[in-house]
Amino acid sequence: MTQEITVHGTVADGFEAVREEFAAFVAAERDDYEGQLCAYVDGRRVVDLWAGEDVDGGSLYGVYSSTKGAAHLVVALLVQDGTLELDRKVTYYWPEFAAEGKGALTLRDLLAHRAGLVGTDSGFTAAELADDRAMAERLADQRPFWRPGTGFGYHALVIGALTGEVVRRATGRTIQELHEERVRAPYGLDFHLGLPPSREPRFRTAQPMLPTAKQQALLDALPSGPHTLAAIAFNRHAAEPTDLQALPNDRLIRAKGPASVGGVASARGLAGLYAAVISDVDGKAPLLKPDTVAEFGQLHSAGYDLVARVHKSYGLGFQATADTYHHFLGAGAFGHAGAGGSQAFADPRSGLAYGYTRRRHAFPGGAAPENDRLARVVHRAALEL
Known part of the structure; x- marks a missing residue:
């Protein structure tokens, strides 16, 4: 590959x-290799690059857990509006959630991955993973895997279903509907929670990781028991174990856009969403x-993540990017960030x-390692403007 052939797009002066x-x-x-990089500073697009054949x-790409940022922007908007209150109990909005000792949990703790409700004992079917309401109904009856509020762990596949049910009970609307109406459509963003058929030709199927022999040995050495918290959180213990890498290649996932992992976006869409959050655009x-x-x-929530078994940091629905990554x-x-390598x-x-x-x-897995070097040089240029 050469720079002239493979790198396209524009950058602003500086x-x-x-x-x-x-x-x-x-x-x-x-x-x-195939990928995209985009950045805004103070609402102005300053980087718009891509590389790869066709x-x-x-x-558009499946962005896995980068979806959670779009979903929880909706929650933030509803808190800002006064429709949701962070320190109210989840049961104020969703009474059935009180089952199995979950009644004292607040919306704030739910957003901070402190519910202990990372999955269900028997796991989810593929159809359930695409349907936030179906997952929420199952999760309401589930006994948590640690006492709610006493620790935290990444609710990888379910956090959007949990917070989404709170949103639905409070507003009568889904996170996906509110994202479309309040965020995606007004800004013309290529960040979809539910990809319409007309956009399907632009979707690029996810390709699996191809680790070297040394990297595969490291992956094989990771704890991987079928009943670990990590297995439950990523639905690997289910009768139909989830292949996370292939998840966005399922049209049902793309069509329904589950709020934890089902988003489809370009780098322009990812960066554009966060530009709209903090800047005039x-x-x-x-x-x-x-x-x-x-x-x-x-x-x-910062410290030892009970699911990931490493140091992690979370705000409310978002990752604390400076502490966790950069x-x-x-x-x-x-x-x-998302399992496929995306980050926003x-x-x-x-x-x-x-x-x-x-x-x-x-x-x-997770945010691709190159994000650190790319984000660093973008950040440095932003500070020098």
Whole structure:
């Protein structure tokens, strides 16, 4: 691969180093690499790059858990409106949730992955994973896997179903409907929670990770018992174990857009969403007020994640990006990454909104490692404006 053949798009003055860094990364990657990088500063698009065969800036990818950022922006908007209250018990909105000792949990703790409700004893079917309401009904009856509020662990496949049911009970609308009406359509964003058939030709099927022998040995050494919290959280214990890497290739997942993992987006859509959250964009005021941004980006759960078994940090529905991934970002940076390698975040202190997608899963899963070098050079250029 050469820079001239494979890297396309534009950068604003002052961001030439971003194109150079992206080109250097692409040149060192496999020859089937495919991905996009986009960034805004203070509401202005300053980076719009892509690479790969038959790809352009409008190509769409499954973004896995980066979906959670779009879903919980809806929750933040409803809190800002006064429709939801963070310190009310979940049962105020959803009485059935009280079963099996969950009655004292607040919406704040639910958003911070403190419910202990990472899955169900028997797991979900493929059809249930695509249907947030079906999952919520099952989860309401489930005994939590730790005492709610005493610890935290990543609710990987279910957090959007849980918070989505609160939204539905409070408003009569789904997270997907509210995202479309209040966020995606007004800004023309290519970030879909429910991909319409007309956009299907732009979707790029997810490709599985191809680890080296050394990397595979590291993966094989990870704890992987069928009844671990991680297995339950990722539905690997079900009668139909979930193949996470192939999840967005299921048309039902793309069509329904489950709020934990079902989003489909371009890097433009990822970055554009976070730009709209913190900046004036095209004459529109920021979606969230500074106090709401600070509340949702503030650390709420930090330390040992009971599911991931490593240090993790969460705000409210969002990952605390500066602590979990990029230590060079400003305090209060927030966003979410996805299993396929995607990442999106806002850094309110620099005005930066960042989005990255790739087609093939990167080792070891989650935010692809190249995000650190790409985000670093974008951030540096943003500070020098």
